[in-house]
Amino acid sequence: MVEKREASTEVVTPIRLDPSFRHEIMAVHGGETLKACFQCGTCTSTCPIARFSAYYRPRQIMQMTQLGMRSRVLSSETLWLCAACFTCTDRCPQGVEVASVLRVLRNLAVKEGFSPAAYKGLASNVLGTGYAYEITKPRLRKREELGLPPLPNANLKDVAKLAGVTGFSKVIGT
Amino acid sequence: MPELEYLFFLGCVIPYRVPSYEISARKICERLGIGLVEMPEFNCCGLPLDPINHEMMLALAARNLCLAEQQGLQIMTICNGCAGTLRKVNKNLKEDRGLRERVNGYLKEIGMEFKGTTEVKHFIQVLVEDIGFEKVKEIVQKPFNKLKVAQHYGCHLLRPSKEVEFDDPEDPKVLKALIEVTGAKCLDYMDETQCCGATISGINSEIPLQLTREKLNHIKEAGAQALITICPSCHLMYDVNQPRIERRFGEKFDFPVLHYPQLLALAAGISPEELAFNEHKVDVSGKMVLFC
Numbered sequence: 046m047v048e049k050r051e052a053s054t055e056v057v058t059p060i061r062l063d064p065s066f067r068h069e070i071m072a073v074h075g076g077e078t079l080k081a082c083f084q085c086g087t088c089t090s091t092c093p094i095a096r097f098s099a100y101y102r103p104r105q106i107m108q109m110t111q112l113g114m115r116s117r118v119l120s121s122e123t124l125w126l127c128a129a130c131f132t133c134t135d136r137c138p139q140g141v142e143v144a145s146v147l148r149v150l151r152n153l154a155v156k157e158g159f160s161p162a163a164y165k166g167l168a169s170n171v172l173g174t175g176y177a178y179e180i181t182k183p184r185l186r187k188r189e190e191l192g193l194p195p196l197p198n199a200n201l202k203d204v205a206k207l208a209g210v211t212g213f214s215k216v217i218g219t
Numbered sequence: 220m221p222e223l224e225y226l227f228f229l230g231c232v233i234p235y236r237v238p239s240y241e242i243s244a245r246k247i248c249e250r251l252g253i254g255l256v257e258m259p260e261f262n263c264c265g266l267p268l269d270p271i272n273h274e275m276m277l278a279l280a281a282r283n284l285c286l287a288e289q290q291g292l293q294i295m296t297i298c299n300g301c302a303g304t305l306r307k308v309n310k311n312l313k314e315d316r317g318l319r320e321r322v323n324g325y326l327k328e329i330g331m332e333f334k335g336t337t338e339v340k341h342f343i344q345v346l347v348e349d350i351g352f353e354k355v356k357e358i359v360q361k362p363f364n365k366l367k368v369a370q371h372y373g374c375h376l377l378r379p380s381k382e383v384e385f386d387d388p389e390d391p392k393v394l395k396a397l398i399e400v401t402g403a404k405c406l407d408y409m410d411e412t413q414c415c416g417a418t419i420s421g422i423n424s425e426i427p428l429q430l431t432r433e434k435l436n437h438i439k440e441a442g443a444q445a446l447i448t449i450c451p452s453c454h455l456m457y458d459v460n461q462p463r464i465e466r467r468f469g470e471k472f473d474f475p476v477l478h479y480p481q482l483l484a485l486a487a488g489i490s491p492e493e494l495a496f497n498e499h500k501v502d503v504s505g506k507m508v509l510f511c
Contacts, residue, residue, distance in 0.1 A: 126422060203329040
């Protein structure tokens with residue numbers, strides 16, 4: 046993915062705000078601490094990804110969420126740049142679990158149809174094999190050659206049942 | 220029967236691409252008398268799916284924890300992602316009744332129930348908490364006397380610290396101390412705890428390369444001769460991706476990256492041939508300082 050600038054150039058177009066958006070996020074486990082953010086920017090200044098990205102700014106996502114910029118936040122490609130290193134969460138002076146709020150936003154984005162291809166691949170690997178990465182036959186043979194014990198087959202029935210009951214199957218459309 | 224026995228949780232990245240880590244960790248466990256029981260029918264720890272659906276992550280992690288409970292054993296894993304996820308979920312399920320009831324609702328579908336009777340530890344945590352530095356030191360037969368290395372801890376064994384509860388996330392010391400047990404000197408360097416960026420590789424391949432390149436430069440500037448890791452994803456970034464970093468930035472690193480158990484195994488006098496260095500992208504065999 047090449048980073049694209051997302052800000053609109055039509056500065057006169059009023060942005061549609063959804064005042065209920067932040068409540069929707071804060072109602073989900075992991076999203077509660079959003080309300081404590083006072084925009085100090087510790088998250089962005091401490092973020093390893095923000096150092097090398099021209100557009101990914103966790104503080105900005107926090108503020109846009111607080112303001113209710115629902116569709117802009119959920120459709121944003123930068124939402125997917127958090128590496129989940131949790132440095133922001135550990136360092137936030139207000140105790141905002143920034144990475145968890147971002148996870149809540151991502152989960153909601155997926156529900157609304159915005160899921161990056163890379164994650165669709167991971168999801169189908171887990172459902173198809175029990176593992177997040179495709180462990181090919183040559184890899185399994187190699188394990189034997191290297192004297193490693195065989196890899197157990199995952200219980201795919203269990204995985205499928207859990208996918209059903211957690212709503213995972215539904216959000217990824219299987 | 221060994222005194223200490225764990226259910227060995229492999230996760231996905233290790234069988235997918237990093238056999239050298241598994242091989243060397245098994246050798247060290249054998250040497251230290253740590254019994255490893257293969258985990259039957261385990262599945263992905265859940266972490267990679269957290270961004271898509273948190274509930275599925277919880278359910279997958281909880282299923283693995285239930286398997287350990289059924290066996291009456293604690294889990295040991297050599298992957299930071301798995302360790303962090305399973306530790307976090309285990310702690311939260313034990314402490315949060317509402318969460319436990321919800322997740323047990325999912326587990327009911329597969330005839331399981333989380334009871335809260337197991338613990339999860341990363342390999343280095345087992346070394347320091349259950350074996351102890353003194354015993355680890357006892358297996359060192361050929362201590363390094365000239366080797367200077369740098370550590371890369373990886374994120375998920377340290378953060379979020381409130382939930383993972385291990386070592387000091389701002390100034391981690393356990394791995395450093397374990398490295399120094401081998402006689403090697405562990406150097407400080409700039410931005411030591413900075414993330415390798417592996418988790419966003421599927422979304423943006425450029426930023427992780429920049430992060431890893433910057434770290435390799437900091438490590439070289441500090442005067443280290445090798446990088447020591449304890450996470451398979453970090454190994455992929457610094458070792459397997461190193462030729463890509465070199466091509467992308469037109470710089471030459473040729474910088475050896477070792478799993479901690481490989482370093483300890485060399486110091487324990489285990490032959491390099493037994494440690495699968497030929498599985499690494501960056502040649503290790505020619506780096507004489509590692510073998511004397």
